[in-house]
Amino acid sequence: MRPFREKEWLLTLSALSLLLWLICLGNLPLRDWDEGTIAQVAREIWRSPIDSMGWLYPTLGGEPYHNKPPLIHTLIAGAYSTVGVSEWTTRLPGAVLTALGVPLLFALGRLIFGRNLPAVFAALVYMTMLPVVRHGRLAMLDGALVTFFLLALFCLFQARKNLRYGLGVGLGLGLITLTKGMIVLLLGGIIGLFLIINRQWKWWQNPYLWVGILLGSLPAIAWYTAQWLHYGNSFLQINLQNQTFNRLVQTVEGNTGSPWYYFIEILKYGFPWLLFLPGGLCLAGKKRHTTWGSLVLVGTIVYLGTISLMPTKLPWYVIPVYPFLALAVGAKISEVWEKQHLQKRVWTIIFALLSIAGMGGCIYFAANDPQPVLIVMSIVLAMSMGSVAWLVSRSDRRFIPVLFIGMYLVLMLLMTSKSWIWELNEAFPVKPVAELIRNHVSPGTKIYTSFAYSRPSLDFYCDCQVIPASKVTLQQMWLDKSYLLLDDATLQTLNLSNYAMLGHNTGFTLIRNSI
Numbered sequence: 410m411r412p413f414r415e416k417e418w419l420l421t422l423s424a425l426s427l428l429l430w431l432i433c434l435g436n437l438p439l440r441d442w443d444e445g446t447i448a449q450v451a452r453e454i455w456r457s458p459i460d461s462m463g464w465l466y467p468t469l470g471g472e473p474y475h476n477k478p479p480l481i482h483t484l485i486a487g488a489y490s491t492v493g494v495s496e497w498t499t500r501l502p503g504a505v506l507t508a509l510g511v512p513l514l515f516a517l518g519r520l521i522f523g524r525n526l527p528a529v530f531a532a533l534v535y536m537t538m539l540p541v542v543r544h545g546r547l548a549m550l551d552g553a554l555v556t557f558f559l560l561a562l563f564c565l566f567q568a569r570k571n572l573r574y575g576l577g578v579g580l581g582l583g584l585i586t587l588t589k590g591m592i593v594l595l596l597g598g599i600i601g602l603f604l605i606i607n608r609q610w611k612w613w614q615n616p617y618l619w620v621g622i623l624l625g626s627l628p629a630i631a632w633y634t635a636q637w638l639h640y641g642n643s644f645l646q647i648n649l650q651n652q653t654f655n656r657l658v659q660t661v662e663g664n665t666g667s668p669w670y671y672f673i674e675i676l677k678y679g680f681p682w683l684l685f686l687p688g689g690l691c692l693a694g695k696k697r698h699t700t701w702g703s704l705v706l707v708g709t710i711v712y713l714g715t716i717s718l719m720p721t722k723l724p725w726y727v728i729p730v731y732p733f734l735a736l737a738v739g740a741k742i743s744e745v746w747e748k749q750h751l752q753k754r755v756w757t758i759i760f761a762l763l764s765i766a767g768m769g770g771c772i773y774f775a776a777n778d779p780q781p782v783l784i785v786m787s788i789v790l791a792m793s794m795g796s797v798a799w800l801v802s803r804s805d806r807r808f809i810p811v812l813f814i815g816m817y818l819v820l821m822l823l824m825t826s827k828s829w830i831w832e833l834n835e836a837f838p839v840k841p842v843a844e845l846i847r848n849h850v851s852p853g854t855k856i857y858t859s860f861a862y863s864r865p866s867l868d869f870y871c872d873c874q875v876i877p878a879s880k881v882t883l884q885q886m887w888l889d890k891s892y893l894l895l896d897d898a899t900l901q902t903l904n905l906s907n908y909a910m911l912g913h914n915t916g917f918t919l920i921r922n923s924i
Contacts, residue, residue, distance in 0.1 A: 415519060418529055419512045426511035426536050429817065430504040430546055433825045435497030438840050438866060440830050443725075444548040445865025448499045450474050451485035452869070455494075465632070466639060470874050471853075473640055475647040478632055480587040481550055499548045507545030507552025511536045513559040514732055518739065520566040521701040526746065530809075531739025535732060537816040539678045543829060544725050550589050551728040557584040558596050559732060564621075565600060565612070566700070572617050579621025586629035591653045593629075595715055596729065603707045607700070656721040666722030671713060674727050675734070681794075681812060682738045684759060685745075689737030692744065701736060708733040746806050753801060760798035767791030778828070786822035789815065836864065841914045843870030846894070849911040849919060856892040857883055858917075859899035890922045 439445050450467050457463025464483050467474040484502035492498045514535050518528030535541060545552030561581025568574040578600070586593040604612050612618065636644045676683065690709070696702030709730060716726045745751060767790030774783040793815025800808035823829050837860075846856065852872040860877055867875050875894060878886065880903060883893055887905055894917050895903070909923040 415525065418515060418525065422512045422515055422532050423509070425817070426508040427505070429536065429542060429821060429824065430508035432821065434500050434504055434546060435495055437496065437827060437830045438833060439496055439499060439869060440547060440832050441864050441866050444499070445869045447482055447485065447548050448869045449865060450479065451482045451489060451499065452494060454479065454483055454486040455489040465635060475644050476652050477550065478587045478590055480584065481553055485548065500546060503548055503553050504546050506556045510552070510556035510559050513556060513563055514735065517559055517563045517566065518736060520563065521704060527740045527743035530742045531736045533813050534682050534738045535735035537813065537820060538682065538731055538735065539820065540728060541731050542820055542824070544728055546824065549725060551725045554585055554588050555729050555732060557581045557588060558729060561600065568612065568615055568618065572615050575615045575617030576621035576624070578618055579623065579625030582622065583625025583629055587632065590648065595712065599708050599711050602711060603704055606707060607703050657719055660720045664721050664723050668717050670722045671717055671727045674724055681763065681816065684756060685738045685741045686734060689741035692741055693737050701740065705733050705737045742809060746809055749804060749806055751801060751804055753804060757798050757802045760794050760801060764791045764795035764798060767794055780826055780828065782822050782826045783828060786819055786826070789822060790819050837915050839864060839867040839870055842917055843867055845912045845914045845919055846871035846873055850892055854892060856894050857886045858894040859883060859896050887922055893920050895920065
């Protein structure tokens with residue numbers, strides 16, 4: 410059989426990644442916090458008249474939204490105007506952009522490795538990393554951010570053959586800025602440091618690179634300037650200081666963790682590729698004078714080191730390091746494929762244990778969460794890891810394609826289940842409560858609740874602002890004849906009289922003063 414050519418790999422990887430990222434994309438409600446917030450901002454952009462410049466001056470609950478630039482929000486608003494408002498359209502732009510990062514990583518790998526095999530393996534590893542797939546399917550910014558970064562890197566290396574690709578570096582950096590603001594300084598710094606360490610002075614002399622950076626920066630500079638002129642110093646205070654630079658020196662919104670927080674995240678969700686990662690990073694160290702080795706080391710050390718030192722810790726901050734880890738793992742798997750150097754005994758035991766874990770998962774799901782798709786997923790995991798263990802024990806390199814196929818099928822089944830957004834189980838389901846509110850309250854109304862914290866997803870679904878309040882505040886709002894959303898215990902504790910009960914659902918009662 411003839412091996413795939415580069416274009417055939419690009420098409421195959423694009424089709425596989427789009428299928429994985431888009432299948433059952435709208436089968437679960439939006440998640441707090443980012444999804445609910447981004448969806449609200451996008452809907453307000455969609456609803457705003459064109460002459461109101463809502464796409465330029467986004468709002469959240471009618472108030473200025475200064476958190477992030479609105480590129481992804483505007484794309485979601487475009488999906489709303491084309492197809493309608495739903496979970497699927499909310500997640501669609503980010504999912505498509507993240508999926509396109511897979512063929513982009515292959516194209517980048519092809520340039521820095523100089524051949525197909527390690528590039529294919531790196532792209533397949535990236536495509537089957539659980540955090541990359543899961544967060545990329547959510548209505549968040551990080552998956553698209555990584556794709557724009559890969560675009561910048563691809564254009565940088567392609568510019569060695571055609572100087573005009575230098576324009577694309579600036580385009581990628583500009584899109585990063587319009588997606589997540591000043592993180593472009595870190596990602597752009599990684600590119601600059603790589604060029605300096607490798608003494609790539611010719612790249613600095615490429616006029617298209619500087620023109621591209623200028624053209625790519627202009628829209629971002631224009632947006633920041635427009636916000637400053639429109640809102641004044643309040644925008645600078647919120648966007649640049651509170652939401653950007655404060656995260657470098659202090660904990661924001663209570664999101665903290667130890668310096669090894671992100672190493673634990675990688676350990677938790679890195680299997681099975683974690684087995685190849687130490688060897689991949691060691692190989693990059695040995696090959697540090699090569700393009701790919703240097704890029705992997707610079708990207709991994711600088712990015713992971715920076716976010717580990719930041720006091721503010723959030724799980725999705727680690728997503729941009731995964732392409733570098735995928736390149737390292739892809740290189741190691743390529744070496745195993747060609748030289749068949751296996752830690753046979755250790756790997757056999759580990760894959761056998763993963764197979765046993767799959768069987769244990771099957772028993773657990775059958776007893777506690779009998780979703781057929783999760784049971785089938787566990788069976789597939791057990792069978793594929795068992796097959797890999799057997800092939801490894803025989804020093805048969807065919808364990809590699811079996812491992813890729815098994816992981817792809819496991820992730821595919823997980824994404825078709827009702828469990829791929831497991832954070833939804835952390836609090837009450839919002840859609841029944843939102844329906845209760847929509848049936849009795851006009852859109853845009855402020856509602857006060859006894860629940861401990863605000864939930865942007867609830868605000869989005871009920872099209873109102875649900876504000877958490879203390880018991881004293883709830884009593885005051887009761888006298889002001891505001892709507893109250895109370896859990897059963899608080900309703901009894903407040904001992905309110907003369908109230909009209911508008912409805913009850915999922916442990917919450919919607920009431921209003923009837924006097």
